[in-house]
Amino acid sequence: MAQPIVVTVSHNLGAEEAQRRIARGLDRGRTEFSSIFSAFDVAWKANHADVVVVALHQRVTAGLDVFADVVRVEVSLPWYLAPLQTRIAAALQHQGMKSLQIGQR
Numbered sequence: 001m002a003q004p005i006v007v008t009v010s011h012n013l014g015a016e017e018a019q020r021r022i023a024r025g026l027d028r029g030r031t032e033f034s035s036i037f038s039a040f041d042v043a044w045k046a047n048h049a050d051v052v053v054v055a056l057h058q059r060v061t062a063g064l065d066v067f068a069d070v071v072r073v074e075v076s077l078p079w080y081l082a083p084l085q086t087r088i089a090a091a092l093q094h095q096g097m098k099s100l101q102i103g104q105r
Helices: 015-032 079-099
Strands: 005-010 039-045 048-055 058-066 070-076
Touching: 005 079, 015 039, 015 048, 015 058, 015 079, 070 079
Parallel strands: none
Antiparallel strands: 005 070, 039 048, 048 058, 058 070
16 A cells, blocks of 8 residues: 545535535545446545545545534555655545635535
């Protein structure tokens, strides 16, 4: 495994609203990319989600922790994706901020 990617996204939505928006974004991703993923599983327990995505027989796992003012995402990649960690972290940061935008309902 490559070193885990850890991204935090600040927000002012409160934990409940942030979790609702994150869950909606994950559901949208599952639908939009269903042709790419052979598995896309999300399991919520309180404010923590375990996410498992499988594409091209490769498994990527993530943990999301939603707090009142920040969302913390930790992603574990297969070792050969390590060179892409910086790009993946930037994409996660961007998508996290997009999912938590104030204008979204």
